[in-house]
Structures are given as C-alpha cells and as structure tokens.
Amino acid sequence: MAQIHWKPDKQSLVPMHKQIFDFIKDKIALGDWSIGNRLPTQMEMANAFDVNRSTVLEAYEALKAEGLIESKKSAGTIIVNNTWSVLASKAPPNWEKYIESGYQKPNLxxxxxxxxxxxxxxxxxxxxxELAPEMSPVQYMKSIYDHLLMDVNYMGYEEEKGLLQLRVEVCKYLKPMGIDVNPNKVLIVSGVLQALHLISMGILRRGATLLTEQATYIQSLTLFESHGINFTGVAMDGEGLIVADLLRKASVKKPELLYTIPSFQNPTGVLMSVKRRKAILSLCEKERLPIIEDDTYRELWLDEEPPAPIKAGDKNETVLYMGSISKSLSAGMRVGWIVGSERVINRLADIKMQTDYGSSSISQWMCYEFLAKGYYQSFIKxxxxxxxxxxxxxxxxxxxxxxxxxxxxxxxxxxxxxxxxxxxxxxxxxxxxxxxxxxxxxxxxxxxxxxxxxxxxxxxxxxxxxxxxxxxxxxxxxxxxxxxx
CATH class of the missing domain: 3.90.1150.10 (Aspartate Aminotransferase, domain 1)
Structure with missing residues (x-):
C-alpha cells in the first residue's frame, strides 16, 4: 500500500476518528485501496496520522460496522469484498457541513x-x-409532589412571564432583602443560564462589550461569543470588583452591561462588601451602565448573612436581578427568575415564549409550594x-x-x-x-x-x-x- 501523505485536521470540529473513517472509505470507494489489501496496523496508522492508537481503533471499528474491513488473525485487517452495496448506496446529507455553519459555537x-x-x-x-444527591430535599419534594397530584388539576402552558402564584411568592421572598417589586416585573426562567441566553438575544447588540469580573462563570460559556458579544475583565480584590478599574474599563471600552456575582462569586467565592456594592451602583448610575446582578448563591451563606443585593439600592431601574433555586434546592428543577424594568421583562418574556413556550409547569408549582409553605427556608437552614x-x-x-x-x-x-x-x-x-x-x-x-x-x-x-x-x-x-x- 502506498505511503500515506494525509493527516486529519486537528482544528476541525469534525472528530479525528470520523475524519480517518471518511478518508479510508473514500480510498476504498475510489479504488485507490483495493479489495483484499491489508490495512496498516493501528499503531502504523496512528504514527502516520499523528494521533493516538485509540483514535484509529475507533475509526476501524466504524469501518467494520459498515462491512468495509475485517480483522483476521493471520492476515491482519483487510478490505473485504462484500462492500459494493455499502459504497454504492446513496450518500446521506452532509450533516457536518450544516453543523459547522450553525452560529452557536460548540462548548469548550x-x-x-x-x-x-x-x-x-x-x-x-x-x-x-451542585449539591450531592444525599443533600437534596427529597422528603419535602415527595410531600409536595403528592399534594400536587391531588390538588392541581391543570399543568398546561403558563402565563408568558410564568406561573402567577410563583411570581407573587418570589416578590414576597425578595421583599425582606430590600427588593420591592410587583409580579409584572418578574420573569420565571429555566435557571440563570436561560436568563443569560435571553439577555444575549433580547437586549444586547452584536459587537457589544460586556464587563465582568476578571474570572467569571460566563467566561466558560460560548453563548455570548456566539452572539458576537465581547468580554472585558475587571480586576477584583477581597471585597469584589475594584471600582477604579471598573471606571477605567467603562471609560475605555464603552461597555453596554456589567455582569457581576456579588455574593460568593463563581469561581472565586469572593463576597462583595456593602461599601463596594454601593460604590458600584453609584458609578453605574452615573455612567448609565446597566448591571446584571447574578445572586444565585446568596442563600448559601455559611458564617453570616450577606449584604443586601445591589438591586435593593436601585431607584432608577439600573439593575437586572437574577436568582435561582438550582444551587440551593435542586439543579434539575431548573427554576429561576429575572427582576427588572417592566419593559425589559416584557421583551425577555416575549423571546422566552418564542424559544420554549414557558418553563416546566410542575417545576414552577413545586417551587411555589417550597416558598409558600416555608419549606424553602427550613431546608436552607x-x-x-x-x-x-x-x-x-x-x-x-x-x-x-x-x-x-x-x-x-x-x-x-x-x-x-x-x-x-x-x-x-x-x-x-x-x-x-x-x-x-x-x-x-x-x-x-x-x-x-x-x-x-x-x-x-x-x-x-x-x-x-x-x-x-x-x-x-x-x-x-x-x-x-x-x-x-
């Protein structure tokens, strides 16, 4: 068999074993590699293609599954003669081409x-x-679920902004924190990740700059990058975002939003001080820079209750506030909320209806029961x-x-x-x-x-x-x- 001069493209989105599979199949189909010929050993192929042996093994197994090659103890791996129907059959659509042309970038x-x-x-x-399985509120969930089966007669589509009863309870839950809003300013979402997706689609333009903490959860996401949105990191210390650096970045980068996790920041665990929260709100009001406050971890305080949310001091609707039960109750329930200007909430609610027609009814009802019956605070303690x-x-x-x-x-x-x-x-x-x-x-x-x-x-x-x-x-x-x- 002639020397191989081809190598898989390691920068391609197509897995390397699939590239090798396609290369060998094409060689057989074109007659370059004839029926009865012995293929190089897996190690020889791995050296030729500059890949791991396991990658070649995966390609060979796929070729065997299609009837193109067989392994024989005495002769090694050979191209067999019962493959014409496989090679002559009509090729399926080139899905890889479609996948590569999609605008949503693959995960890291x-x-x-x-x-x-x-x-x-x-x-x-x-x-x-997330919480370990043994830390989940299983007994509360069983009790609530039994009650729902008996008393809730309808679990169809909810209102555009989510289950009204839940939004009312969220407003009650937020009031002691200093956030006094009505249900029209609350949107129920399938966790904070969906909230961020809605924001990227609904209120940010392509090419916009988003300020974040230097190390932040959303740097691990591709959804903003897929929408053409850029990140600029702001330096932190033990009290959170450094105001002087925030001002400098805001002046130079002309950002459209600041995203921050002030309570037990992900990934650093930093708790932003009261003084820093007030200074950041004051600066952003002056610069007319909206804030996305992600307060997902707020209830998970271990030593003493954290300061009031930035949103609590917001008198000019500068802050979009996000919360969730995914970290404190169950990651799989997928219930969170966005609180903000009614006009912005209406816009995000409209986009949410276009994408999923509303979050799970049963999850919303369960969250409502947790809040309304006081189970949530008992469990959190x-x-x-x-x-x-x-x-x-x-x-x-x-x-x-x-x-x-x-x-x-x-x-x-x-x-x-x-x-x-x-x-x-x-x-x-x-x-x-x-x-x-x-x-x-x-x-x-x-x-x-x-x-x-x-x-x-x-x-x-x-x-x-x-x-x-x-x-x-x-x-x-x-x-x-x-x-x-």
Whole structure:
C-alpha cells in the first residue's frame, strides 16, 4: 500500500476518528485501496496520522460496522469484498457541513470532557457546582409532589412571564432583602443560564462589550461569543470588583452591561462588601451602565448573612436581578427568575415564549409550594449546616496537603474555593493527569483564559472521604507536573 501523505485536521470540529473513517472509505470507494489489501496496523496508522492508537481503533471499528474491513488473525485487517452495496448506496446529507455553519459555537473542549466525566459515578468530582444527591430535599419534594397530584388539576402552558402564584411568592421572598417589586416585573426562567441566553438575544447588540469580573462563570460559556458579544475583565480584590478599574474599563471600552456575582462569586467565592456594592451602583448610575446582578448563591451563606443585593439600592431601574433555586434546592428543577424594568421583562418574556413556550409547569408549582409553605427556608437552614461542615473539612485538607504549593481564602459561603498555585502550570496536562487518576477538576483558565495558576475546588458534591482522597491525588499531580516541566 502506498505511503500515506494525509493527516486529519486537528482544528476541525469534525472528530479525528470520523475524519480517518471518511478518508479510508473514500480510498476504498475510489479504488485507490483495493479489495483484499491489508490495512496498516493501528499503531502504523496512528504514527502516520499523528494521533493516538485509540483514535484509529475507533475509526476501524466504524469501518467494520459498515462491512468495509475485517480483522483476521493471520492476515491482519483487510478490505473485504462484500462492500459494493455499502459504497454504492446513496450518500446521506452532509450533516457536518450544516453543523459547522450553525452560529452557536460548540462548548469548550475541556468543558465537554468535564461533562462526560461527571457522568461516571467512579470519578471524584472536585469541581461540580451542585449539591450531592444525599443533600437534596427529597422528603419535602415527595410531600409536595403528592399534594400536587391531588390538588392541581391543570399543568398546561403558563402565563408568558410564568406561573402567577410563583411570581407573587418570589416578590414576597425578595421583599425582606430590600427588593420591592410587583409580579409584572418578574420573569420565571429555566435557571440563570436561560436568563443569560435571553439577555444575549433580547437586549444586547452584536459587537457589544460586556464587563465582568476578571474570572467569571460566563467566561466558560460560548453563548455570548456566539452572539458576537465581547468580554472585558475587571480586576477584583477581597471585597469584589475594584471600582477604579471598573471606571477605567467603562471609560475605555464603552461597555453596554456589567455582569457581576456579588455574593460568593463563581469561581472565586469572593463576597462583595456593602461599601463596594454601593460604590458600584453609584458609578453605574452615573455612567448609565446597566448591571446584571447574578445572586444565585446568596442563600448559601455559611458564617453570616450577606449584604443586601445591589438591586435593593436601585431607584432608577439600573439593575437586572437574577436568582435561582438550582444551587440551593435542586439543579434539575431548573427554576429561576429575572427582576427588572417592566419593559425589559416584557421583551425577555416575549423571546422566552418564542424559544420554549414557558418553563416546566410542575417545576414552577413545586417551587411555589417550597416558598409558600416555608419549606424553602427550613431546608436552607439545615443545608447551610451541612455545607459548613464540608467547607471546614476541605480547608483542613488543604492546610495539610497544599500549604507549600498554593494559597486560598476561606469562603464565607457558596460552593467554591479558588486555589492559586505558587507557580504557573500546564493546566490541561494537569487536568488530564488528574482524570486519569479518577479525579475531575475545573481548571481556572475556563473562567479566565489568562489563568495558569488557578483551580476551582467545590466542596458541595463530593463526600468527605472523596474530598480527602481527591485532594491528596490533586496535590500529588500538581507536584508531579511541576517537577516534569
């Protein structure tokens, strides 16, 4: 067989095993590689294509499934003679072409791998941003569900802005925080992620600039980038966004929105001070810069209740406020809310109806019952106690194994500890070496592309035993990777 001069395109969105499959199939179809010929071994192909042997194996298995090749002990892998019907059959549409032309960008490759690994129950999940299954309010949910089956007779489409009863309860829930609104200014959404998607589609133009914390959750999302929206990071300290840097970036970049997580910020865990919240609101009012306040983690305080939301001091409808039960009750319920100017809420509600015709009725009714019957606050109180135990345990383990290689701050709430290594590290290599040892981490560079020193450690999901084992493995992998640089 002639020498192979082709290689798969590693920058393509098409998986490399699929490119290899198509290449070999084309060679057979064109008669370049004849029936009865032996294919190179998997290792020879891997060397020729500059890929892992497992990639070639996956392509070979697909070729076998289509009847194009067979493996024989004495002859190796050969092209067989019963494939004419396969090759002569009408080709399906080129779906790859359509996929590549779609405007929504694919997820970051590291995040796709994390999502896949998180489905493996054998992996220790040190980066998971959700509650462990045993921490879910199962008994409350069973009681509420039984009640709904008996008393709720209709679960069809809800109002454009969501279940009215739930919006009324959300208004009651927000009032003690200093946010006094009516249900017309509340939109129920399927979590904060959908809220951000609606905002990107409904009130931001292509080419707009969004200011965020330097390291932030939405840097890990492609939805804003897919809509042509740019990010500019604002520096932070232990009190949150630095006002002087915010002013400088606002003057130079001419942004259209500021997105901030003031309470137990994701991924750093920083709690913005009262003084900083007031200064940021004052500056944004002066600069006419709208604020998106993401208060998802607010109820997860562990030491003392956080300051009032930025929205509480908003007299000019400068702030769009977002909340959710996904972190505090159940990630799978997918219920959150946006509070803001009625005109903006109407616009976002219209787009929401165009995209999903309303969030799940049963999830909205369950959320309503949690709030209306006082179950939510009862559960949150016990949840804080459990999370505090896990946080303190994690800090103890960090002191034991990381004191010579990293620094961190004690978070006052939320799920996360922002680990800062003493030296830069090849972050993907560390990520890969950890998952080969059964530990999934969230590298800091998915939240800030310039970060080669940070890792987001979550204490909310893994058991105490897994936290200790996972952190021991992580410390060992960090030291190993640093010594092999």
């Amino acid at each position: 490759n590291v995040i796709k791998i994390i999502n896949e690994l998180n489905l493996d129950s054998k992996m220790i999940r040190l980066g998971a941003g 016990s949840l804080r106690h459990e999370l505090k135990i896990k946080r303190d345990f994690t800090l103890k383990i960090l002191d034991q194994y990381f004191s010579d290689i990293a620094t961190w701050q004690k978070p006052a709430g939320g799920f996360y500890i922002w680990l800062t290594l003493n030296k830069n590290i090849q972050m993907y290599r560390l990520f890969e070496s950890c998952y080969r040892q059964g530990v999934v981490i969230n590298p800091g560079n998915i939240y800030d592309v310039s970060s080669n020193k940070n890792i987001r450690i979550s204490f909310s999901y893994a058991s105490l035993q897994d936290l200790e084992q996972g952190l021991m493995i992580l410390a060992r992998m960090i030291k190993l990777n640093l010594s092999n640089r």
